[in-house]
Amino acid sequence: MTINEIKTLLTQEKLPTETITQLAQDPRAGVQKLLVSYQKRQAKLASKKAAFEKRFDYERQFWAKKQVVAGVDEVGRGPLAGPVVTAAVVIDQDFDLIDVNDSKKLSAKKRCELYPKISEEAVSVAVGVKDAEVIDKVNIYEADRLAMAQAVNNLDCSVDALLVDAMDVPVALPQVKLIKGDAKSNSIAAASIVAKVFRDKLMADYAKIYPEYHFEVNAGYGTKEHLAAIRQYGPSPIHRKTFAPVSEFYQ
Template identity: 75%
Template sequence: MTINEIKQLLAAGKVSKAELADLANDSRSGVQKLLASYRKRQSKLAAQKAEFRERFAYEKEFWAKGQTVAGVDEVGRGPLAGPVVTAAVVLDDHFDLVEVNDSKKLTGAKRLELYPRILEEAVSVAVGVKSAEVIDRINIYEADCLAMVEAVAALDQQPDALLVDAMTVPLDLPQVSLIKGDAKSNSIAAASIIAKVFRDQLMADYAKLYPEYHFDKNVGYGTKDHLAAIHEYGPTPIHRKTFAPVSDFYHD
């Protein structure tokens, strides 16, 4: 085979042991470089698969009892504008998207790629949304809790238990609260991706209504440009009036 043919063969990823043995004996330096690169990729993939399997440890405890468990996560507690968004995701042992991980560890492009695939492979997915108005009325923590309740209630398949990222959902269900849960549970990681992509799209839509604030870029967080826009144009209806410095515009 030519080096280009070998490159295509290795890129496809389906190489037999006999073919690998033949390539290992090939004296061409170009072939050996391709082979070394292939082995490195395969080693990385094997490690990724092992870590993925480990992130099902909490789910397996419930599956072993014949129970359904949902992962729950949120995004948007810290921004000055926009809603808080939560997601609840039920997975089963057929779920095989090994790239699913804590949404903060993934690029925006990767999250967008995984979003529809999670919707396709998950047993059930739902979101909960609480607006800036609700956040101002009852505070961000309580709004977050209500959004989580909303997401769980909207699942097509109601879970027997919850895995939650560093919170407790006010529901009468067994729950495991995990610090940095999106890095420890695939269900929570999938929920973190769904919530993040869903909220980012909402903020991109708001950016069309309020272009001066560049919500498609800052998604409501207090960036330098966002703060400058608040000072120049004042808050929008989606700004959180109880969050400083937005609160500076509202005095009795």
Template identity: 55%
Template sequence: MDKLTITEVKSILQQPKIKADILKHLAEDERQGVQRLLVSYQRRIEKQQKMQATFNERQVFEQAYWKKGQFVAGIDEVGRGPLAGPVVAAAVVLDDNFDLIEVHDSKQLSLKKREALVPKIKSQALDYAFGVVTSEQIDEINIYQAARVAMSEAYKGLQYNVNGLLIDAMDLDIELEQTSLIKGDDRSISIGAASILAKDYRDNLMAEYDLKYPGYDFKNNAGYGTAKHLAGLEKLGITPIHRKTFSPVKNYLN
């Protein structure tokens, strides 16, 4: 061990598991380079342990079902606030083999991280499904009811028979045990997974609409009222995917 170079020490400390006697030996190494690497290693381990602890906390609601040999679906929706496009919900069923500790509220994740997590979530999930409510339907029944419909449709799309639902701050007209959680996407791993899948699905839809209706920057604003979007409304008027009951869209109806 005394003959290890700094580069070799760095390689060792990047391994997922390191024996205690090796760490003890490195701790006794007086070279500043080794000590700096050990500090960096310890910080990384502490961060991972903290993430694992919070991940375990986000499994509490699911564990209540898993311990009984039951399944529960987490449901979340995205797209209540935009001026254009649908509201999209996702329902996700997980089991206790799910180990993606970075999964939580999609709004707290970067685009790069969300895109990396989506295929992993789909691979590990037992089941997932989506519900989509169009802008026309939103105008007919209001955005709150549209979100509920989208969530119900996502649940109905599941192939798994679940024993309960974990829902982000909502209740549905479904005869099944439900737990409504305020900020559920950051308190439940299955709701968090649903929020990530729903956002990814909707963002891809809006990117397609950006090609169909250029001039509003839908690809980058997802239908929210950004400066470029409002400029597009002023110059081009409304499109078929705009929500006509939303301000300021309704100002352009004539």
């Protein structure tokens, strides 16, 4: 084979051992360079798959008991504007999206690619939303808890337990609270992606109503430009009145 043909061959995810052995004996430097790159990719993929399998550990504890468990996560506790959004996701043993991980570790493009795939592969997906008015009324922590309960209650299947990213959800279900749970559980990671993409889309829609704040870029977080817009135009109806420096306008 030519080096270009071998290059194409090595783009495959898995090759027979005999093929690799034959290529290892090829004296051409270009072939050996391609083979090294292939082996590095294979090692990286194997590591990624192993980490993905590890993130099923908590789910498997419930599956072993024939129980349905949902992963729950949130996004939007820190912004000055917009709602807090939560998601609850139920997956099963057939879930195979190995790119699913803590949403903060993924690019916006990758999150958007995964969102519909998660919706398709998951047993059930639901979101919960609590707006700025609720946040100002009960505080962000309680609003977050209420949104998580809303997401769980919106699932279209019955659930026996929850895996939650370091929160306590006000529903009558057993819960395992995991610090940095989106890096430890695939169902929580899937929920973190769903919540993030859903909220980003919501803020992009708000940006069309309130374009001066550029919510499509900052998602309501207190960037330099966002703070300047608040000083220039004052808060919008979706700004959180109890969050500084927005609160300064209501004293």
